[in-house]
Amino acid sequence: MTGERDLRTLLKTLRPELNEGRYVFTSVRRDAVPVGVSPVVTVMEPEGLTLVLSEYEARRAGLSHVFVAGWITLRVHSALDAVGLTAAVSLALTDAGISCNVVAGYHHDHLFVPYERAAEAVTVLETLAAE
Template sequence: MTGERDLRTLLSGLRPELNPGRYVFTTVAGGAVPAGVTPVVTVAEPEGLTLVIAESEALAAGLAYDYVAAWITLRVHSALDAVGLTAAVALALTDAEVSCNVVAGYHHDHLFVPHARGTEAVSVLQALAAESDGRVSGPGSAR
């Protein structure tokens, strides 16, 4: 199944969903995921294996972290070669002064924002979708 490439269609169909829980970024040496840990994201880097995991799993495994995030899934199925989605989402969150770490999955994009601002970030993205759908007009409107 091919993902969507049209930016207006992508933005109007964002459907941001806040996943329950608290997520952290941590790293382990040697490239092995510790027992009892089920990452939602892994990234292999020369310095170690980055894991994005539930905070409770990090605590249970004794893994250090310093950033607690909310996990937002954009339910629109974006093509991996779509142009502009990440930039538009980042700009909307930048305007709201919300930091964001983006991970692209095969079917959806996933955003990790400061946990305390997760609900606010979803609202910002819902407003972006509404604006892109033409339901909001005026300054800053996509139309």
């Protein structure tokens, strides 16, 4: 299934959804992912393997972590080569003073925002979609 490329359609059909839970970022050696940990995002970097996982799992595994985030999924199926979606979403959140880490999945974009502002971020994105 091909994702949407038209920016107006993407914005109109964002459908931001706040996932339950608190998520954190941590880094481990490439070969040191603890057993039983199920990250929602992994990124291989020269310094190590970045994991984004639930705060509960990080604590249970004894992993130090930073940035407690809320995880928002944009339910619109965006094409990986769509132009402007990340910029428009980032600008709307920037204007509201909300930091955001964006991860593109195959089907959807995922936003990690400060946990205490996650509901507000969803409202900002719903307003963007309505404009």
